[in-house]
Amino acid sequence: MYWEAEIEQLPVGKLDKLQLDRLRQTLGRAVRSPFYRRQFAAAGVVAERLTHIEQIRSLPFTTKEDLRNHFPYGFLTVPKDGPVRLHCSSGTTGNPTVVFHDRHDLDSWANLVARSLFCAGIRPTDVFQNICGYGLFTGGLGFQYGAERLGALVIPAAAGNSRRQIKLMQDFGTTAVHAIPSYLFRLHGAFVELGLDPRRDTLLRHFVIGAEPHTEGQRRRIEELFGVRAFNSYGLSEMNGPGVAFECIEQRGLHIWEDCFVAEVIDPVTLDPLPEGEVGELVLTTLDRRAMPLLRYRTRDLTRILPGPCACGRSHRRIDRISGRSDDMLILKGCNIFPLQIEKVLMRFPEVGSNYLIVLQTRKDGDQMEIRVEVQKEWFTGNMEELEVLSRRIGHEVRDEILITPVIRLVEPGSLPQSEGKAVRVQDLRTFQEDL
Amino acid sequence: MIAHQVSVFLENKPGRLEKITAVLKHQQINIRAMTLSTSTAGWGILNLLVDRPEAAQRVLSEKGHPAALREIVVVRMSDAPGALHDMLLLLAKAGLNIQNAYGTVLGDRRTAILVIDVEDTDSARQLLSEAGIETLGAEQIYYV
Numbered sequence: 088m089y090w091e092a093e094i095e096q097l098p099v100g101k102l103d104k105l106q107l108d109r110l111r112q113t114l115g116r117a118v119r120s121p122f123y124r125r126q127f128a129a130a131g132v133v134a135e136r137l138t139h140i141e142q143i144r145s146l147p148f149t150t151k152e153d154l155r156n157h158f159p160y161g162f163l164t165v166p167k168d169g170p171v172r173l174h175c176s177s178g179t180t181g182n183p184t185v186v187f188h189d190r191h192d193l194d195s196w197a198n199l200v201a202r203s204l205f206c207a208g209i210r211p212t213d214v215f216q217n218i219c220g221y222g223l224f225t226g227g228l229g230f231q232y233g234a235e236r237l238g239a240l241v242i243p244a245a246a247g248n249s250r251r252q253i254k255l256m257q258d259f260g261t262t263a264v265h266a267i268p269s270y271l272f273r274l275h276g277a278f279v280e281l282g283l284d285p286r287r288d289t290l291l292r293h294f295v296i297g298a299e300p301h302t303e304g305q306r307r308r309i310e311e312l313f314g315v316r317a318f319n320s321y322g323l324s325e326m327n328g329p330g331v332a333f334e335c336i337e338q339r340g341l342h343i344w345e346d347c348f349v350a351e352v353i354d355p356v357t358l359d360p361l362p363e364g365e366v367g368e369l370v371l372t373t374l375d376r377r378a379m380p381l382l383r384y385r386t387r388d389l390t391r392i393l394p395g396p397c398a399c400g401r402s403h404r405r406i407d408r409i410s411g412r413s414d415d416m417l418i419l420k421g422c423n424i425f426p427l428q429i430e431k432v433l434m435r436f437p438e439v440g441s442n443y444l445i446v447l448q449t450r451k452d453g454d455q456m457e458i459r460v461e462v463q464k465e466w467f468t469g470n471m472e473e474l475e476v477l478s479r480r481i482g483h484e485v486r487d488e489i490l491i492t493p494v495i496r497l498v499e500p501g502s503l504p505q506s507e508g509k510a511v512r513v514q515d516l517r518t519f520q521e522d523l
Numbered sequence: 524m525i526a527h528q529v530s531v532f533l534e535n536k537p538g539r540l541e542k543i544t545a546v547l548k549h550q551q552i553n554i555r556a557m558t559l560s561t562s563t564a565g566w567g568i569l570n571l572l573v574d575r576p577e578a579a580q581r582v583l584s585e586k587g588h589p590a591a592l593r594e595i596v597v598v599r600m601s602d603a604p605g606a607l608h609d610m611l612l613l614l615a616k617a618g619l620n621i622q623n624a625y626g627t628v629l630g631d632r633r634t635a636i637l638v639i640d641v642e643d644t645d646s647a648r649q650l651l652s653e654a655g656i657e658t659l660g661a662e663q664i665y666y667v
Contacts, residue, residue: 462532462566467589469530470642471560471568471622478564497566499534501587 088400090205090237091198094346095401102345102402106140109374110349117380119164122157143349143372144360148383151184154325158182162379165189170378174225174324176423186324189378193232196327199344200233203333206342206401207318209263209293211238216255218266218274219298219421220246225328226298226421230265233330239263246270249277256289263293265320267421268301268309273453275312286314295320297329298421300409319408325384326371332406340393340405347375350406351383352392355413366391368413369406387414417513419447419456424489426512429458432484438466438477442503445513454517456493458485461500524661526597527576528638531569532589535561543569546586552579555664556627556638570623572638574665594644597659598651600626600635607637613654614639619647629664636664 089095097105114134117123126132130147137143159182160167170187188196209215215234221227221243234241244255252274255261266274271294278285285291291313296306297320309317321341322329331348332341343350349372352361361367369386389412393405417424426445433443439460446457460481462474478495486492504511533539540559547554553574561567573579576592583590600607614621623640636659641647648658 462589464584464587464589467530467532467591469528469568469570469591469593471562474532474566474568475562475564478562494564496564497532497534499532499539499587500589502534 090202095202095206095403097346097402099402103140105346106349106374107137109346110140110143110372111135111137113372113374113376113380113382116164116377117382120162120379122153122161123382140349143351143383146383148358148370148385149381150385151325151387154184155182159185162381163187164380165378172228174223174228174328176223176324184325186327187378188327188376191377192327192375192379195347195375196229196330197232197236199327199330199347200229201236202344203320203330204230204234204237204239204263204295206333206335206399207293207295208316208336209234209237209239209295213239213263213293214242214259214261214290215239215263215265216242216244216252216259216261218244218246218252218264218270224421225322225324226265229322229328229330230295234263249274250281253277253281253283253289256291260290262290263295264291264315265295265297267299268296268305269299269420269454271296271309271313276452285312289313291315294318297321299418300411303408321406321409323386323388325381325386326373327376331371335397335399335401337398339397340407342397342399342401342403342405345403348373350392350404352390353385355385355387355389361391363392363394366407366410387412387416389413415513417445417447417515419454419491422490424456424491428488429485429493430512432488433458433460433481435484436460436477436481438463439481439497440500443512444503447513447515447517449516449518456491457496458493459496459498459503461503462497464500525644526595526659526661526664527592528595528640529571529573529576529579529583530591530593531571531583532566533569534566540569543571543583543588546583546588547571547573547579550575550578550582552582555630556625558623558625560623570625570640572625572627572664576661576665593640596639596641596644596647596651597664598637598639598656599659600637602635610637610651610654610656613650614641614647617646617650619643619650 111134118127170189172188173185175185176183217230219226231243242255292315294315294317296317306317318334320329321332332343334341351370352367353370354361355368369388369390371384372382373380388409390406390409415426440463442461444459448455482495531543556572558570559567580590580592619641621641626637628635651658
């Protein structure tokens with residue numbers, strides 16, 4: 088029933104106590120990093136003064152900007168040769184965010200992912216096909232090592248090539264899959280094209296879906312199409328990646344592993360803590376990370392703590408599915424994208440000026456990003472080929488930045504919102520494909 | 524005087540073409556010929572042969588349209604089989620890439636002309652003249 092019965096059912100009082108002990112240890116370790124040494128000194132943080140986990144609220148926040156501004160080593164608590172792996176965000180403009188892991192961190196992370204998968208009903212007898220990007224994206228190696236730790240047979244299928252995915256499923260009798268939800272609709276289309284029905288022609292029974300927002304209806308549709316049960320996974324690279332919070336077989340919210348993370352929900356404007364049940368920004372603190380602990384990290388993800396105990400018997404509290412962002416980050420095909428990244432690329436092209444509109448749409452073959460830019464009168468020569476080349480160059484440079492190929496649409500000047508004031512830069516017209 | 528066409532950027536949307544023609548009508552600019560090249564990405568370029576290209580470009584620009592004057596090569600079409608082919612072959616052999624080409628009739632209603640939109644107009648004109656093909660100047664096409 089449980090991967091670690093004692094920890095997962097730890098009574099709330101004991102869990103609080105464990106969190107406090109680990110928080111104090113974490114503070115003692117964090118102060119060795121240049122960033123926290125300075126921050127603690129400025130804010131007068133003293134680990135020994137903390138006597139209850141709720142006092143974590145007295146600590147300052149850590150933000151993505153802090154990570155960027157102290158790139159790459161400002162958060163390291165160990166010498167540079169201490170960590171054994173890093174994961175970092177994509178992007179060529181500005182500093183990425185990087186997270187370093189030492190052996191202990193990787194071990195702890197793999198265990199959390201194994202615990203998460205077990206909690207969702209995946210067992211060592213399962214054949215687990217990991218359909219997502221490997222490399223810097225944490226979903227690849229994160230699930231790879233976690234599912235191996237669990238004892239499943241893991242197929243590192245990586246992303247794309249639906250026919251090969253289906254072949255792997257059939258050749259090796261895949262029973263469990265991790266993928267982003269929007270891809271699964273495409274994958275189902277590939278089954279249909281081949282005249283196959285995944286419910287009849289595969290052994291699939293468990294899906295793990297995450298890394299992009301999706302609705303309950305979308306989950307139910309995936310379950311119907313494939314004849315499986317699909318479980319929601321939550322994580323972010325700053326907090327390792329997958330394995331932060333996960334659904335159990337009850338499918339009513341995601342247990343956040345409170346022996347390894349302190350979860351708070353705050354009002355993103357006033358920064359005040361919100362009571363259980365109210366939607367706000369999730370703030371997370373690592374409790375078992377050594378090379379690079381993070382304290383009160385503002386995830387910008389909006390959710391709420393679900394009140395009451397879960398029927399599964401785990402004492403770790405649950406968060407609701409993520410309902411949005413408190414900043415302007417977009418999530419498309421599992422990639423995190425800030426409009427500013429696109430804006431910086433467009434600024435290199437005086438031919439299209441500074442106004443732009445990002446439109447996200449659902450097409451037959453998946454979600455798509457269209458970027459509308461205005462042709463500038465001064466640069467227009469009447470040469471068709473020139474404009475087509477320009478379009479392609481913009482598309483390539485945006486792709487290099489955000490890892491997704493956009494459709495570039497040239498429009499007439501003055502037809503987009505002006506750059507002054509709070510212009511609408513993003514139109515999200517994606518429809519959740521519940522009625523395929 | 525070297526001949527020009529006016530090229531205008533526009534989106535492939537209902538009513539866009541009419542916006543352009545309305546501006547020209549208002550200025551009493553006469554459209555002699557027109558072609559529309561469309562891309563697959565929802566936009567196109569409208570090429571206009573008009574009697575007053577500079578004025579057309581200026582006024583369209585003032586109205587916010589990306590409009591450019593493009594040098595063109597204009598030849599009289601001879602009324603003989605294969606004449607057009609021979610001429611195009613000449614340009615192709617010289618590696619001159621034709622962006623666009625269209626035919627029309629001059630104001631005398633008897634002279635058929637071919638308008639060629641090619642990147643290197645000087646070379647094209649020279650090449651044609653060496654082959655004994657006459658190219659027409661602005662005064663010959665706009666005011667006839």
